[in-house]
Amino acid sequence: MNSIKKGGVVIIDFGSQYTKLIARRIRENLVFSEIVSPDSELNVIMKHSPAAIILSGGPRSVNDESSPSFNKALFEVDIPILGICYGLQLLVKGYGGKIDSDSNGEYGSSTIDVKDKSTLFSGLNYSSKVWMSHGDRALHVPKGWELLAVSSNGIIAAIANKEQNRFAAQFHPEVSHTENGNLIINNFLFKIARCLPNWTPKNFINDKIKAIRELVGSNQVLVGVSGGVDSSVVAALIKKAVGDRMHAVLIDHGLMRHNESKECKRFLMDGLNLEINLYNESEVFFSKLKGVINPEKKRKIIGKQFIESFDRISSDQVNIKFLAQGTLYPDVIESGVSNSKTAHVIKSHHNVGGLPKEMKFQLIEPLRELFKDEVRNIGYELGLNKLLVDRHPFPGPGLGVRIIGEITPERVKILQNSDKVYIDILHEDDLYKDIWQAFAILVPVKTVGVMGDQRTYENLIALRAVTSEDGMTADWFKMPSKTLQKISSKIINNVKGVNRVVYDITSKPPGTIEWE
Numbered sequence: 001m002n003s004i005k006k007g008g009v010v011i012i013d014f015g016s017q018y019t020k021l022i023a024r025r026i027r028e029n030l031v032f033s034e035i036v037s038p039d040s041e042l043n044v045i046m047k048h049s050p051a052a053i054i055l056s057g058g059p060r061s062v063n064d065e066s067s068p069s070f071n072k073a074l075f076e077v078d079i080p081i082l083g084i085c086y087g088l089q090l091l092v093k094g095y096g097g098k099i100d101s102d103s104n105g106e107y108g109s110s111t112i113d114v115k116d117k118s119t120l121f122s123g124l125n126y127s128s129k130v131w132m133s134h135g136d137r138a139l140h141v142p143k144g145w146e147l148l149a150v151s152s153n154g155i156i157a158a159i160a161n162k163e164q165n166r167f168a169a170q171f172h173p174e175v176s177h178t179e180n181g182n183l184i185i186n187n188f189l190f191k192i193a194r195c196l197p198n199w200t201p202k203n204f205i206n207d208k209i210k211a212i213r214e215l216v217g218s219n220q221v222l223v224g225v226s227g228g229v230d231s232s233v234v235a236a237l238i239k240k241a242v243g244d245r246m247h248a249v250l251i252d253h254g255l256m257r258h259n260e261s262k263e264c265k266r267f268l269m270d271g272l273n274l275e276i277n278l279y280n281e282s283e284v285f286f287s288k289l290k291g292v293i294n295p296e297k298k299r300k301i302i303g304k305q306f307i308e309s310f311d312r313i314s315s316d317q318v319n320i321k322f323l324a325q326g327t328l329y330p331d332v333i334e335s336g337v338s339n340s341k342t343a344h345v346i347k348s349h350h351n352v353g354g355l356p357k358e359m360k361f362q363l364i365e366p367l368r369e370l371f372k373d374e375v376r377n378i379g380y381e382l383g384l385n386k387l388l389v390d391r392h393p394f395p396g397p398g399l400g401v402r403i404i405g406e407i408t409p410e411r412v413k414i415l416q417n418s419d420k421v422y423i424d425i426l427h428e429d430d431l432y433k434d435i436w437q438a439f440a441i442l443v444p445v446k447t448v449g450v451m452g453d454q455r456t457y458e459n460l461i462a463l464r465a466v467t468s469e470d471g472m473t474a475d476w477f478k479m480p481s482k483t484l485q486k487i488s489s490k491i492i493n494n495v496k497g498v499n500r501v502v503y504d505i506t507s508k509p510p511g512t513i514e515w516e
Contacts, residue, residue, distance in 0.1 A: 002009075003198060003200075003203075003205060003207075004032060004198050004199065004203045004207045005032045005034075005048040006032075006048055006049045006198070007031075007032075007049065007050070007051045007176070007194075007195050007196030007198065008026075008031055008032030008033055008034070008048060008050050008051065008195065008196070008198075009026050009031060009032070009033045009034075009050055009051065009052045009053070009054055009189070009195065009197070010033075010034055010036055010045050010046075010048075010050045010052075010053050010054070010501045011023055011026075011033055011034065011035045011036070011053075011054045011056055012036060012037075012038050012040075012045075012053065012054070012055050012056060012070065012074070012087075012088070013036065013037065013038070013056050013282065014038055014055065014056050014057065014058030014060070014068050014070075014087070014090075014235050015056075015058040015059055015060070015068065016056045016057035016058050016059070016084075016085065016086065017057075018057060018172055018174055018175060019035060019056045019057070019302070020035070020075050020329075020472055021174045021175065021472075022054060022056060022084070023035055024174075024371060024469075025173075025181075025185050026054075026185065026189065026413075027371075027374065028182070029182075029185065029186060029189055029190075029195075029197065030197035030198070030199045030200055030229075031189055031195045031196070031199055031307070031460055032048070032197070032198060032199045033198055033199075034048070034369070037265055038068045038069060038070035038071075039068075039070065039071065041071070041411045042071055042073050042074070042077075043254065045060060045071070045074070045077075045206045046077070050078070051079060051189075051193045051194055051195040051196065052079055052080045052081070052082065052108075052188065052189070052192075052193035052195060053074065053077065053079060053080070053081045053082075054081070054082045054083075054084065054087065055081065055082070055083040055084065055086070055087025055090055055091070056084055056086065056087055057083075057084050057085030057086045057133070057134075057172065058085070058086035059088065060086070061089075061099070061101045061135070061136050062086065062089045062090055062093050062136065063099055063101045063136070064098050064101075064506055070090070072094070075094055075095075078195040079165070079193070080165040080166070080167070080188070080273075081165070081166050081167070082168065082169070082170070082188050083165045083166075083167070083168035083344045084168070084169055084172060084173070084174070085133065085134050085143075085169075085170060085171070085172060086134075087168060088138065088158075088159070088168035088169060089134075089136055089138060089172050091142075091161070091166060091168045091497045092138045092142055092168070093158075093347075095142040095143070095144065095145065095161070095166075096142050097138055097139070097140060097141070097145075098138075098139045098140065099136050099137070099138060099139065100136060100137050100138075100139050100433070101135070101136050103135070103136065103155075104135075104187050105132075105135035105137065106132035106134060106135050106137075106151060106153055106155060106170075107132060107134075108131070108132065108133075108153050109129060109130075109131060109132075110129070110130055110131070110132045110152055110153070110170065110171065111127060111128070111129055111151070111152040111178060112126060112127070112128055112130050112150065112151050112152070112157040112158070113126065113149060113150050113151075113152070113157075113457075114126045114127070114128060114148070114149045114158075115147055115148055115149055115150065116146065116147075116148045116149075116160070117189055119148070119160060119162065119167070119187065119191070119192060120148060120158060120160065120167050120169070120184060120187055120188060120192070121148060121149065121158070121184065121187070121408060122187050122191060123180075123183055124180050124183065124184070126179060127175075128179050129178065129179040130151075130157070130171035130172070130173070130176040130177075130178045130181075131171055131175045131178045131181075132151070132170065132171050132172075133172060134137045134170060137155045137156065137170070138155075138156045138159070138170070140156075141156065141159050141323075142159075142161075144161050144163065144164075145159045145160060145161045145166075146159065146160055146161075146162070147159055148160050148167075151170070154230060155170065155513070156170060157169065157170045157171060158171075160171065162352070165192065165193075167188065167192065169184070173185050176192070176198070180304045190447060194490050201374075201377045201378050201380070201381035202381055204378060205237065205240075205378060205381060205382065208241075208366045209237060209240050209241045211366075212237065212238060212241035212242065212364065212366065213241050213242065215221070215364065216241070216245070216321075216322055216364075217320075217459050218245075218246070219245070219319055219320070219321040219322060220245050220246075220247060220319050220320040220321065221238050221242055221246050221247070221320070221321075221322040221323075221325050221364065222244060222247050222249060222313075222314050222320050222322065222324070222361070223235045223238050223246055223247065223248045223249065223323075223324045223325075223512055224249055224251065224306070224310065224323065224324070224325050225248050225249070225250050225268060225276060225477075226250065226256075226264065226326075226394065226396065227250070227260060227263070227264030227267060227268060227388075227391070227394070228393065228394045229274035229319075229325070229375060229376060229379055229384075229388065229389050229390075229391055229393075230270065230326030230327075230328060230367060230372075230375055230393075231325065231326040231455075231462070232268060232384060232388055232389075233326065233367065233375055233378050233379045233382065233384070234324050234325065234326045234366060234367060234377065235268070235274060235324075236272055236275055236379075236381070236382045236384060237366050237378075238324050238366075239272070239274065240382075246324075247277065247314075247373075248270075248274050248276050248277065249276075249277050249279065249310065249313055249321065250265055250276050250277070250279070250305060251281050251309050251310070251313075252276045252278065252279065252280045252281060252282055253281055253282060253285040253302065253305070253398060253400075253411060254280075254281075254282025254283075254285050254396030254409070254412060255282075255285065255287055255302075255397065255399040255400045255407070256398050256399070257394070257398075257399070257416055257419055257420065257423075258365055258416040258417060258419065258420040261278060261280075262278075264276075265278050266384075267388060270385070272384070277313075279309065279313060281305070281309045282409075284305065284309070285302065285305055286407070286408070286409060287391070288301050288305055288447065289301055289302075289400065289406075289407045290406075290408075291406060292406065292407070293405055293406055295401060295516035298397065298400050298401065298407070298516070299397055299400075299401065299435060299516075302396070302397045302400055303396075303397075306396070307323075307358065310323055310361065311360060311361075314361075320432065321361065321362055322361060322362050322363075322364050322498075323361035323362070323363055323364065324363075324364040324365070324366070325363065325364075325365060325367050325386045326365075326367055326375075327365040327367065328367055328368070328370055328371065328372060328375065328471075329368065329370055329371055330371065330472055331371055343431050356448075362387040367453045371469075371471070371472070372393065372471050373469055376389050376390070390433065392432075392435065392436070392437045392438060392439075393436075393437050393471065395514060399412055399415050399416065399419075401514050401515070401516040402415060402419075402439055402440065402442065402514065402515065402516070403415055403441075403442045404441065404442065404443050404444050404515060404516065405444035406444075409445060411442055414442055414459060414461075414495060414496075414497045414498060415440060415441075415442040415461075417494070417495045418440045418442070418461045418491050418498060419439060419440040421487065421490050421491050421494060421495065422438065422439070422440050422463060422487050422491070423438065423439075425483065425486055425487050425490065426438055426465075426483075428439070429483045431479070431480075431483060434467075434477070435465050435466070435467065435477050436465055436467050436468040436469075436471070436474065436477075437465070437468070437471075437474075437513060438463075438464065438465040438466075438477070439462050439463075439464055440462070440463055440464075440491075441461070441462040441463075441464060441504075441515050442459060442460075442461060443459070443460040443461070443462050445459075445460045446458060446459060446460070447460055447499060447500045449499035449500060451499065456499045457499075458497050458498055458499035458500070459498050459499070459500075459502050460498075460500045460501075460502065461495075461498050461499050461502075462501075462502050462503070462504055462515075463479075463487065463501065463502070463504065464481055464502045464513070464515070465477035466507075466508070466513055468508075468513070471513065472508075473508055473509070474507060474508040474513050475507045475508075476504065476506060476507055479503065484503055487501065488501040
């Protein structure tokens with residue numbers, strides 16, 4: 001039995017926009033969580049011996065014929081279950097109650113009146129602010145259940161069947177708008193379900209090193225590094241697991257930031273004590289991308305060429321069977337490769353949806369279950385340089401997804417120089433550490449300007465800076481106007497081919513962090 005996952009929580013995903021947030025909140029309490037599809041077999045749900053199950057919210061009505069089907073054997077499982085929003089309605093209907101689909105529902109901030117503080121609401125006030133987002137409502141408390149809370153609109157807000165360890169909340173305790181939401185989750189995890197707080201960086205590292213050794217055996221491993229925290233943590237884990245049988249390769253696809261390939265090589269050697277083999281593959285990448293405008297096609301071309309380059313490079317080595325890369329959970333989610341069959345492809349990540357179907361390598365993705373902040377914590381535990389661990393995320397396709405339209409060496413140079421000015425000034429003004437991710441984008445629009453007495457018709461550069469915890473949601477960074485003015489002035493006066501700079505103030509959602 002894998003002890004780091006034993007005693008955790010399985011989340012049944014019915015399509016809620018907050019499902020991934022539930023997983024994060026549980027992990028913040030050092031408890032393992034995993035998300036599975038509603039139609040998962042019971043043995044899949046129970047494979048890690050979870051201490052509890054959570055039924056997520058969802059956009060459908062439990063009264064609709066098209067509502068997601070799920071394994072009814074869940075009701076017979078002898079472990080605690082918590083239903084959230086749609087999950088409450090499933091439990092009510094499953095235990096013989098009725099759900100009203102003709103109500104107006106409740107949306108946004110609401111107040112609940114707590115009737116019972118002995119279990120789920122232990123430590124809370126009798127009146128508490130919560131976040132509601134539901135159209136249907138429970139008409140009555142099912143037989144064998146009791147009322148724990150009611151909303152200010154007179155709607156059932158929380159119920160429990162204490163004898164069977166079943167609990168349900170009509171509101172969303174996982175969102176920050178719910179007062180004491182984490183306390184409610186904590187009560188369920190530890191006072192009701194008796195979960196084990198095993199999900200720590202140290203345990204994760206030990207678990208992954210053991211798994212990598214068992215998988216790799218005596219074979220060699222190729223690790224693609226980029227200078228970012230994800231690939232650096234992967235390299236450190238693989239190095240600890242297999243030692244000199246790891247070969248670290250940095251492929252310069254011509255789409256990295258200004259002088260970054262050489263800086264990354266030096267930085268990784270200093271920070272990880274690793275010999276990094278640098279290969280300049282920019283010509284072949286540019287040739288494959290010539291004339292390509294569609295962003296999804298760009299990502300797939302870049303992903304495919306990465307593998308082809310690794311294939312060719314590995315032919316010089318003996319017995320390289322495995323390729324390790326820094327795929328993260330958000331990459332998997334946004335590429336539509338998740339446990340939920342209803343997942344939409346937001347964009348193919350070059351290392352997930354962009355990979356070719358046939359490869360000679362077997363992939364090792366030790367970070368595939370982690371969010372970005374969890375990866376950083378693993379990096380700290382491994383003793384990596386703080387400057388390396390705290391670097392802003394940089395996408396695998398690099399500037400290829402920050403150049404809108406065709407990618408050419410000339411356009412790359414314009415963006416590299418603009419981006420360098422931008423990032424350098426963020427460091428100068430001591431703002432870099434306050435930002436999750438910042439970068440420049442080259443927009444395929446030319447605008448009229450005037451420099452001196454001359455008319456110009458040059459390129460538009462957009463600036464993007466966001467704050468976030470995990471990259472799944474983000475808010476635009478409130479950049480000081482004096483810093484924006486400094487950045488704009490320096491780019492226009494120092495980067496040939498640019499005469500206008502704009503700042504992106506779009507959050508995620510509705511936008512994504514990257515523009516492509």
